[in-house]
Amino acid sequence: MIDFWNPILAGAIGAIWGISELIGTFKNETGRSLRMGGAWLLIGVNFLAALLVYLLVAALVPAAANWSAAILVGLAWPTVIRNSAIKLAQPLDAAAAQESAAVRFEQVYGRVQDLASQLINNGLTRQRLALIGDATRVNLNTLERHARMALIASPLQEKQGMPPDRYIDRIRDHEGWSSEIKKAYLAAFIINNFGREVLRDAMRATGDEPPAA
Amino acid sequence: MAAQLGDERLPYFRDLIGRLDDTQRDILTSLRDRGPGLAMDIAVRVLLFPDEISRPLRDLQELNLVRARPFTGAQMGAELFSLTVDGEQVVRLLREPEFMKSVAGRAAEAPAAYSVAPAFDPRQEQIELLKRRADLAIKRGDEIAADKFLSEAQDIAQQLSAAS
Numbered sequence: 404m405i406d407f408w409n410p411i412l413a414g415a416i417g418a419i420w421g422i423s424e425l426i427g428t429f430k431n432e433t434g435r436s437l438r439m440g441g442a443w444l445l446i447g448v449n450f451l452a453a454l455l456v457y458l459l460v461a462a463l464v465p466a467a468a469n470w471s472a473a474i475l476v477g478l479a480w481p482t483v484i485r486n487s488a489i490k491l492a493q494p495l496d497a498a499a500a501q502e503s504a505a506v507r508f509e510q511v512y513g514r515v516q517d518l519a520s521q522l523i524n525n526g527l528t529r530q531r532l533a534l535i536g537d538a539t540r541v542n543l544n545t546l547e548r549h550a551r552m553a554l555i556a557s558p559l560q561e562k563q564g565m566p567p568d569r570y571i572d573r574i575r576d577h578e579g580w581s582s583e584i585k586k587a588y589l590a591a592f593i594i595n596n597f598g599r600e601v602l603r604d605a606m607r608a609t610g611d612e613p614p615a616a
Numbered sequence: 617m618a619a620q621l622g623d624e625r626l627p628y629f630r631d632l633i634g635r636l637d638d639t640q641r642d643i644l645t646s647l648r649d650r651g652p653g654l655a656m657d658i659a660v661r662v663l664l665f666p667d668e669i670s671r672p673l674r675d676l677q678e679l680n681l682v683r684a685r686p687f688t689g690a691q692m693g694a695e696l697f698s699l700t701v702d703g704e705q706v707v708r709l710l711r712e713p714e715f716m717k718s719v720a721g722r723a724a725e726a727p728a729a730y731s732v733a734p735a736f737d738p739r740q741e742q743i744e745l746l747k748r749r750a751d752l753a754i755k756r757g758d759e760i761a762a763d764k765f766l767s768e769a770q771d772i773a774q775q776l777s778a779a780s
Contacts, residue, residue, distance in 0.1 A: 429651065431649075431650060431651060432651070488757075507757060510757075520698075521685065524651065524652045524696060524698065525687060525696065527651070528652070528653070528654060528657075528687060528696060531657070532654075559663075562638075562642055562662055562663040562664075565663055567663060570663040573665075577665075587656075588656070588660065591656050591657060591660045592660040595650060595653070595657050595660050595661045596660065596661065
């Protein structure tokens, strides 16, 4: 394999680790989460970090500048390198040594993961809210009917000692709520418990389907 | 899995889970299964309304099981709720039948224990505080400090059991 491809190989394996983390975290909405900027931040960091570690290893140990070392670095990146720390000083006193400055890759990576998750979660929530907003154009009875049909097709567990269809009654009969609010709650109920497609079906039925997000 | 937890934290989680009511457990499980959400999202997942989950949500935040982050652009709740690391652990334990048997067993013993135990001892509060400090020390990687806090908590617990 050409030398140019070795760092790319290490980076690609690192990127696969990043994708697997996303799949594990956003298993319900993997496809959508992979289209968000936060996902590419996490994948990019994994790609670049594995690539840079490989370049460092290849520069320090020229004998390791081969494709097998690239695979090893890519595989080792999350398990070995990311969990290590570089101590910047080692005081003689054991207590002081605990507080000495150190670069902990785990913490740095944890912050990147946190930022990526936040960006993805915000994006997914915005999409959900936009869909709920669109669903308020649908007739209240249509939304109610779809919510009940979804319950028949995929019954939810009883919660708080209340059957789920009774919850739909509570939304419909809630005094003081406008029709818009009731529709928003029914739409949120459908999305959160049965998924976006069921809500889209309700919107298709009335010709109010929004463009796919 | 319970095996991944340090044994010293299991009693802490057993007590914690024993104190959670069904609504709080449902909220934690829904956040794990369906991801972070606004108050409205969480409410419809547990078949309640946002005003009915605000108190349990606040309690879960105080127990450091749920965290809230500002979310801009929402009309129906300006905070996005998600599980903390401890919250994830609690959900994992909630799904372990063996562990939950031990929680149920403890709950069954609780009335008898309450009837003979003193009403409140400030040292219990001190033990909880030391446990929290140990957690924080573990989070920042300071195992020596965490060990020190846990030893202090253990000493106080021994004093308490000797006194009772």
